[in-house]
Amino acid sequence: xxxxxxxxxxxxxxxxxxxxxxxxxxxxxxxxxxxxxxxxxxxxxxxxxxxxxxxxxxxxxxxxxxxxxxxxxxxxxxxxxxxxxxxxxxxxxxxxxxxxxxxxxxxxxxxxxxxxxxxxxxxxxxxxxxxxxxxxxxxxxxxxxxxxxxxxxxxxxxxxxxxxxxxxxxxxxxxxxxxxxxxxxxxxxxxxxxxxxxxxxxxxxxxxxxxxxxxxxxxxxxxxxxxxxxxxxxxxxxxxxxxxx
Numbered sequence: 001x002x003x004x005x006x007x008x009x010x011x012x013x014x015x016x017x018x019x020x021x022x023x024x025x026x027x028x029x030x031x032x033x034x035x036x037x038x039x040x041x042x043x044x045x046x047x048x049x050x051x052x053x054x055x056x057x058x059x060x061x062x063x064x065x066x067x068x069x070x071x072x073x074x075x076x077x078x079x080x081x082x083x084x085x086x087x088x089x090x091x092x093x094x095x096x097x098x099x100x101x102x103x104x105x106x107x108x109x110x111x112x113x114x115x116x117x118x119x120x121x122x123x124x125x126x127x128x129x130x131x132x133x134x135x136x137x138x139x140x141x142x143x144x145x146x147x148x149x150x151x152x153x154x155x156x157x158x159x160x161x162x163x164x165x166x167x168x169x170x171x172x173x174x175x176x177x178x179x180x181x182x183x184x185x186x187x188x189x190x191x192x193x194x195x196x197x198x199x200x201x202x203x204x205x206x207x208x209x210x211x212x213x214x215x216x217x218x219x220x221x222x223x224x225x226x227x228x229x230x231x232x233x234x235x236x237x238x239x240x241x242x243x244x245x
Contacts, residue, residue: 055146088103117167120166121158126158132211169229177233183230
């Protein structure tokens with residue numbers, strides 16, 4: 001009983017140490033991000049479709065609000081590999097040697113997919129949506145006055161969810177290796193998953209069919225890719241269990 005209690009205390013202490021490392025690194029990343037936020041904000045205002053728009057601050061606090069948001073988002077992106085590594089280091093003692101190597105490889109893949117999702121939404125989807133909105137305003141004879149806070153809030157709303165949704169293959173691969181899901185289960189619930197992805201696509205895009213399809217179709221492809229990845233992970237899991245036996 002005492003040994004079990006000590007084991008629990010050790011786990012709590014280990015978790016506390018990992019969290020402290022993440023928090024300290026995040027704080028340092030925030031400090032560093034203050035130097036990155038300003039040129040990044042200026043660049044995004046002048047890039048692509050945004051270069052034709054004049055940004056306005058409707059409230060005195062809008063510039064500092066956007067500045068702080070960018071600093072924290074950049075810090076979050078910088079800290080995410082460290083946080084994922086600390087999570088891996090916490091759970092790795094309970095994994096087999098081969099599983100440790102496999103799950104460690106998930107970290108760079110996860111970061112790459114997050115950045116890929118943001119890049120896709122910013123360079124492909126976002127310019128299309130901005131151009132569509134501008135043309136619609138022009139046809140309706142509406143003079144657009146763009147608030148910098150509203151502009152960047154819309155940018156965050158469109159890009160950050162894509163970065164998270166692009167994690168789907170990694171999440172599916174991880175859950176498959178844990179035995180929580182199987183390729184057969186993913187294929188069985190495909191139509192329900194498509195419906196959920198369709199709803200998510202509707203939530204993060206304007207009420208316009210083409211932009212909605214530009215979001216949902218890549219998400220459908222991601223789900224199908226996740227099933228293929230799950231099949232490979234499931235075969236490796238079965239092979240590892242046979243070797244252990």
